[in-house]
Amino acid sequence: MIDRQERDARVDQAALDAYSRTVSSVAASVTPHVASVNLRRGGGSAVVFTDDGHMLTNAHVVGSSRGGLAVFSDGSEAEFGVVGVDPLSDLAVLRAIEPAPSAVPLGDADQLVVGQLVIAVGSPHGLAGSVTAGVVSALGRSLPARQGRAGRVIEDVIQTDAALNPGNSGGALADSAGRVIGINTAVAGFGLGLAVPINDTTRRIVDTLLVEGRVRRAYLGVVGVPAPLPDDVAERTGQRAGLRVVEVVQGGPAHQAGLRPGDLVLTVAREQISDAQGIQRQLFAEVIGTDLAVTVLRNGAMVDVYAKPVELTG
Numbered sequence: 001m002i003d004r005q006e007r008d009a010r011v012d013q014a015a016l017d018a019y020s021r022t023v024s025s026v027a028a029s030v031t032p033h034v035a036s037v038n039l040r041r042g043g044g045s046a047v048v049f050t051d052d053g054h055m056l057t058n059a060h061v062v063g064s065s066r067g068g069l070a071v072f073s074d075g076s077e078a079e080f081g082v083v084g085v086d087p088l089s090d091l092a093v094l095r096a097i098e099p100a101p102s103a104v105p106l107g108d109a110d111q112l113v114v115g116q117l118v119i120a121v122g123s124p125h126g127l128a129g130s131v132t133a134g135v136v137s138a139l140g141r142s143l144p145a146r147q148g149r150a151g152r153v154i155e156d157v158i159q160t161d162a163a164l165n166p167g168n169s170g171g172a173l174a175d176s177a178g179r180v181i182g183i184n185t186a187v188a189g190f191g192l193g194l195a196v197p198i199n200d201t202t203r204r205i206v207d208t209l210l211v212e213g214r215v216r217r218a219y220l221g222v223v224g225v226p227a228p229l230p231d232d233v234a235e236r237t238g239q240r241a242g243l244r245v246v247e248v249v250q251g252g253p254a255h256q257a258g259l260r261p262g263d264l265v266l267t268v269a270r271e272q273i274s275d276a277q278g279i280q281r282q283l284f285a286e287v288i289g290t291d292l293a294v295t296v297l298r299n300g301a302m303v304d305v306y307a308k309p310v311e312l313t314g
Contacts (some may be wrong), residue, residue: 019117022176023093026119027131029178033104034171037072037080038093039074044079045122045171046070046094047180048208051103053078053096056206057170058185058196059085062092072101073129075233084209088217088312090154090185090196092170093209104172107179107198109158110277111253120193122171123168134162134193140275142223142246143186143194156201156277158182159193164193164201194310201280216285218309221252226275227264233297241274242266242297254294257307263296267313270295283309 033048037057048054057069078096085092105173116136125132138159159174164187173182173195182195196202210214227244234240235237243265255310265273268282269292282292291306 023119023131023133023149024119026076026174026176026178027121030074030104030121030138030172030174030180031129031131032117034121034123034129035059035072035078035100036126036128036167037068037070037170039065039068041065043068043123043126044167044169045184047104047170047172047183048096048101049103049106049180053080053100054210055080055094055096055100056183057092057094058091058183059087059092060248061170062094062187070096070100071128075099082211083217086205086209086215086217087206088154088215088219089202089280090203091183091202091209093206101265104174106198106203107175107177107178107181108199109139109181110199112139112158112175112181112197114138116166117176118158118160118162118181119172119174119176120160120164120168120171120195122164122168122184124165124167130168132163137161137192139193140226140277142225142276154185154196156197156199156275156280157185157199160193160195161194168193185258197277199246199277201277204284210305216288217312218283218285218292219252219288219312220254220279220283220307220309221249222254222259222265222279223247223249224276224279229264229266229297230300233266233302237266237272239266239272239274243273243279245296253307253309257294257303257305259307260298263298263303265294266297266302267295269293285311 046055046057224243
């Protein structure tokens with residue numbers, strides 16, 4: 001007979017083997033589509049997402065460069081040009097001049113749950129094809145990024161404990177099915193990495209970059225986190241959560257409109273808001289220079305303010 005200790009050991013081994021099989025399978029399917037990109041000033045990683053050689057990376061990886069060299073895990077190389085850059089989402093599209101590997105499938109980050117397994121593939125310190133694994137630590141984060149335009153805010157990022165290092169930026173964050181659900185963007189501290197999600201909003205951004213080379217984006221200048229509404233407000237509005245303002249960029253449209261840290265944003269343009277992505281969906285070209293209605297809960301009372309978004313530049 002198998003005693004309990006041996007049985008538990010076998011169960012633990014089976015679980016470890018299943019985990020290892022999943023990570024190994026994703027690494028094998030995603031790694032060939034992720035490149036180390038070398039630019040005039042530094043570099044990072046990029047992910048092939050179309051069969052004709054378009055690659056996704058971070059805007060801060062590209063900077064002002066117009067092209068460079070992509071090196072894949074099998075040692076093959078391809079020169080590329082920069083198609084377009086969107087600083088607000090920290091996304092950029094590149095196009096390989098020479099043949100590149102086929103596309104990796106893109107997923108939907110809106111289907112992620114906290115605790116879900118994710119695998120990061122990139123080129124930390126230029127080491128192409130490096131793989132780390134972890135879980136989704138949190139969703140709906142906002143990231144005040146200090147590179148480039150002062151006060152730039154990257155909305156709705158994924159937080160993960162998968163190890164990220166310099167050079168991982170622009171690489172893939174994949175789910176257990178090998179679908180890319182995020183583009184790694186930052187290392188915020190030990191055990192804390194951040195990635196731009198692949199969802200309907202970012203797909204709209206990428207599609208615009210492919211066609212126009214840039215995205216005219218509206219800018220408010222707020223950083224927030226999802227937060228539940230008080231029961232009485234939730235019952236009155238039928239809304240369960242809003243976006244708690246934790247930072248207002250000095251001099252930005254939100255600051256000029258009178259938004260304050262601690263405000264709980266309920267609606268923007270009369271659309272209910274429960275996370276940063278809800279605001280981001282409103283901030284495209286058509287609202288630049290218009291009076292955008294923002295309803296917040298402040299000291300127990302609903303307050304309407306009107307912010308005039310400006311175009312994000314730089």
